Amino acid sequence: MKLFKIRGGVHPQDRKQLSANQAIENLPLPPLLHIPLQQHIGAPAEPLVRRGETVLKGALLARSQGAISAPVHAPTSGRIMGIGGFPAHHPSGLSVRTITLQPDGNDAWVDHLDPVADPFTLQPDDIARRVAEAGIVGMGGATFPAAVKLNLRNRYALHTLVINGAECEPYLTCDDRLMREQPDEVLDGVLILARGLGVERILIAIENNKPEAFAAMNSAAHAYSQVEVVGLPTRYPMGSEKHLVQTLTGRETPARGLTADIGIVVQNVATALAVHEALRHARPLISRVMTVSGGAIRQPRNIHVPLGTPLSSLIDFCGGFKQKPARLISGGPMMGQPVPSIRVPVVKGSNGLLALTEEEVRLRSEMPCIRCASCVHACPCGLLPLDMAAQIRVGSLDASVNLGLLDCIACGSCAYACPSHIPLVHYFNYAKG
Structure with a gap:
């Protein structure tokens, strides 16, 4: 499928090779x-x-x-x-x-x-109830209760479920291993989520630096015409919800809005597996x-x-x-x-x-801003990080909000790109409270 280029982003060393080939082990x-x-x-x-x-x-x-x-x-x-x-x-x-x-x-x-032999016989409300009772939240880090997202079907005209398998943060490989080792279980959870949302289209998005995971999920999904496994360019922060949706569809989520505003819900790979466990095994x-x-x-x-x-x-x-x-x-x-x-x-x-x-860690002393605009080019949200930080430094928080502070996703791309090693995200998080 055609992908759409998003602005900004960076290419940090991913260092995933440290753990990518380590199979999942159980901790005592x-x-x-x-x-x-x-x-x-x-x-x-x-x-x-x-x-x-x-x-x-x-x-x-x-x-x-x-x-x-x-x-x-x-x-x-x-x-x-x-x-x-x-x-x-x-x-x-x-x-x-x-x-x-x-x-x-x-x-x-x-x-x-009380496991369910066939979750696809359940009504969406029943799926949402079981997901809520299981305590499932977004497991990519956001921890938003998954049932609340399922209930968006009652307020929005939803048509697509996107499964976020980008795992764009350096070092992390847990989602990669889940897709490699349990692709059928992950896909089952994905299909249950789609049933709970009442959508017919499913996109499973995986960065191109995970070829084994892509192959495993593609093999698991080949019999389902409504499911498409999509390879993404490796670029941080590709896994950011709104930017992932824009890459896949070319559509921008409204400022401070939800992807549901454009008919799309995003869930994480590990969340889908948790849904499988909750419905099939009552865990x-x-x-x-x-x-x-x-x-x-x-x-x-x-x-x-x-x-x-x-x-x-x-x-x-x-x-x-x-x-x-x-x-x-x-x-x-x-x-x-x-x-x-x-x-x-x-x-x-x-x-x-x-x-x-x-x-x-690259522990280096902060230097004065040289107005090079590296942070501006790196920002995937099209903001002016150097100007926002300057306003925050002098206590003009309202001015920083007017510059788009609340649209910042705190991805860290600006700070990574800054040659003066200014901890820009620290300023933004401070200003947001």
Whole structure:
């Protein structure tokens, strides 16, 4: 199919070779799991358990609250040790309300599972309800409750589902491995999502640096005329939702609007797999695959991890550090967040843990802006990063908003391209609050 060129973008070293050929491995259960009540955009879940209770794997620990929320389930069987503050995935290290679970080693499931033999006999409302009950959120990092996206069918004239397999962040290879190792299961989840949205057209978009994943998904989809697997040029931030849609269709999403405004919904590869698990096997979202990589990690790997696992357990599983990391990052190097502590637990949106060396981080002193416009050329949103940052520096936040601050997707392309090493995204995130 014809692809459309988008403005801006950069070509950072992808460093995916560190883990791309490492098959997914299962992480043993740690001594304690720390399960935050807010692992999603929206209202935190409300706990239903108390200290001292025993629970089975898959049991509902906390129910969703409000229109945008997601429930939390037990990643294994064990005893509730407490509910209280615990360090979160935030550079500040602020604590969030968290359930601590001590595994009993039995890994025993609840006995009231209700799998669906044929999800395609369900009505869209039933699919959305089951996705909501399973606690599924966008697993590419955004963590928007997946059922809320399914319910967009009631407000918008939808016609296309786009599955985001771009995985454009450097280092990360977990989606690549999922598509290589479980293409049929991923595709099944994709088809269920399409049924839930009531759309007839499906585009599975994969960057050209993942030929094995492309071949696997293409083979799985060959019998489905409504599904097209599309190869994308390798360019960051190709996986940005709005820019991915523009590349595939040539249509721009309205400023501060949704892709649903132009009839399209985007979901991530791992989200599709979670939908398959929820409908076919009645398994809630209690684990995920993530990449552990970086020059300071001894053995980069792709790991299937129970939610709530401390990051320290992942580091140990990968042989520890071969040198002291200059920076630990949750997610990818472009949009990820610094890790305040290795006690921080894995959550639904955790797609990577990177231990980067000084050479990889490029720790350099900030210099004055030379007005070269490299940031302008790199910005995929067509903004003027240098001017926005200048306004923020002098406290003119309203002026930065007038220049398009709220349209910034914080992809980091401008900062990557800047020869003066100005941390432009830091300014923008500060101004957004």
